[in-house]
Amino acid sequence: MFNYILKRFLFLIPILIGLSLLIFIFLYLIPGDVARMIAGPSASKEVVDSITNEMGLNRPLPVQYFEFLTNFLTGDFGHSYQSGKAIIDEIPIVFKRTLQLTIIVQIISFIIGGIMGIISAVWRKSIWDRLIMAISVSGLSLPLFWSALVIQLLFSIYLGWLPPSGYRSGFDLYIILPTLTLVLPNSGMLARVTRSAVIDVMNNDYIRTAKSKGLSNFWVITKHIVRNALIPMITMTGTNLSRMMGGVIMIEIIFTWPGMGKYVYDALLAKDFPALQTATMLIASLVIVINLFVDLTYGLIDPRIRYHN
């Protein structure tokens, strides 16, 4: 088991190097002259050229890439073009905010989606099943910008209960509306996955055995069914989690949640290369690590899965 984990971790190195190359090339391919963007439209050519020179933008591409890679590995992420601040000082602040939102959304979605999925599966084809599935399908298919708008109008203007957008550190009222908006599709998706997983498990022989040995319905569901249905639920949560890590850009913008998504969006508009490179590298690495952890948790949940050397 230990060897397996070690091997998986070592394998991350070539993946991350390949990733850095891809990110570098893609960012380089974004059209437009960075120096001109920094200098502004009124600046003379002379100013633009001196910025190009100073930033080393006229050096050969491989040289720029290796500098980026070595800097990244040594933890020197450079300074943002926009703020002039060290990126290593900026990213933790915005990342923490995205992480906060992401984790809360995932926990709530996991609980709500899980419960909805189990109810649907156990009382299959009942009115509850139909109702729950209708809700989850709508939650899944509503466009985020639309549900965000409706939620803002409902809670902030008509009811006047909650602030429509913004952020305060710690757990403040501000987190409720973006959470609600994101829980809709996330729990919807999870409910569907859970339902089919539970139905799958219920068709197994050992469930019939458990029932016939006299276990109550409640115990059958909690001990046997749910435990076995956890794998697809965790996979789904892992996927949701890594998807959200990148910052749910649209939600962060609509709710002015100043997290990673907003940071990447601003950096992209300003062609702030150091900030973009670092942020995308970080997000991509996180997605890979999350997936690795999801893989490893399977072994903890399902005794049939054992990792051999």
Added chain:
Amino acid sequence: MRRYSILILLLLVFSLVFSSVVVAEGNYGGEFTGFSSTDPKSLDPAALGSWDQAVMAANVLEGLARLSPSGQSIEPGIAKSWEVSDDGLVWTFDLREDAYFHNDENITAEDVKYSFERVINPETRSPQAWLFNKVVGYSEMRNGEAAEVSGIRVADDYTLEIELVEPLTPFVSMLASPGAAVVSKTAVEEYGDQFGQNVVSAGPFKLTNWEQNLELEMSAFEDYWAGRPYLDTLKFRFIHDENTRIIELLSGNIDWAWVTPAHHQGLTNNSVYKDSIYRVNTLHVAYFIVNMNEGPFGNNLKLRQAISYALNRESVIDSLQGRANRAIGIFPPGFMGHDQKATAYEYNPEKAKELLAEAGYPDGLPETYTVISLPWANLIKILEIYQQNLRDVGINIELKPVQQGEYMSMIGEGNFDLAYGYRVADYADPDSFVYPLLHSDSIDGGGNVAFYSNDKIDNLIEEGRLETDEQERKNIYEEINNMVQEELPYISTTHNIWVDVMNPDVRNWQPSAMDIHMFHRVWLAE
């Protein structure tokens, strides 16, 4: 002695004006929350690049002169007056003795010199350095040949002389830009890299708190030379989404929002807000850019005229709910140089077809031409109307929206036949439109994106920079405008009207034609 009596008289007038203003107006105190679409990242005058920064910066920064709240004219700032030598080359600024930095240091001519040289210094890499490019000694410092700018001279503690290489009447308008603000040398040295986030200047508000990507808070500067602002606190929240701003306004969390087209009707009919909607003609012009170096349009005036006649500008203005003025040339209505008598190119598709035939294309242009533009959804809707207008007369265009960076590169390199663009004045003077757009010195990076070169216009622009008489200048800019309408290197379409909405308790608000909104005189009713 006579000089003194004039001074005393001036002081009297000033004190009368100010005391009456103070008596006539209202409450001190309170907090106002505005918006900005993004975090400005830095308010260092030397680092200002975009409009978003200038909106906030102008309330913190102050230079020798400042922009009036209307944005159309210049007021004294740290310099209480200035005069220009007869040859137009030497400007002498008489500084106030009671102007202070936010850290309570008294401002002297030495500080102004330091601040200007800091922006010019190539090591600062300031996008604002161009403001001083007509100052004697500018090039020497840019090239690293001199450690200071010989044309900026401290005569005594409160007198500064600036010598220019050529007369430049709009120079003082340039000095009113946030980029030419004075900064405290001790603060620059104290904060180093962090100065942009801890700016110490001399504007009516000082920075008090800045939460990254969230909001910026300023508070009243008690020792501001023109008296402290009415507001205690001025906040800007960074809200990118236009719709979210309106929702925040309606729920009472912010006091100011730009009115989106989608909310325009609702707000103008809203009983609470209908009297708190403000409009101002901005110093903005939108146009088709013709690449005068190449392509069929650059070489053929009749084709350009055909385009101008084919455009139904009124229908676009209707689609914008009337939030734009029709352009007749480059200067917006109410601004020097605007001339109703210039060739207006009233919508006339028949005339456009005739011109096409005269140009040798009786059946329309055989090819389809690409028009590059910025990728904004509202802009594309407008361009689609123009596209249909042009198709109706036999000119087929294809729209190619590209991101800003790519757009700037393509335009800068002349990689286009036609493009759609706009210009916002950098300083409140007609020169800010014509010098970058039309002077041949501005080709290749200076803003003359049509690659247009005309000796007569060059001469007129230079005359305008020399002339000090208002009426003479007006004639010059009207003449330039007429020539632009005859030659059409830029086929102008519309001028934007800024529409915003305020919390109904806000008093004395005046949106700025320069989009640089000043809050010094804004106050709140109960």
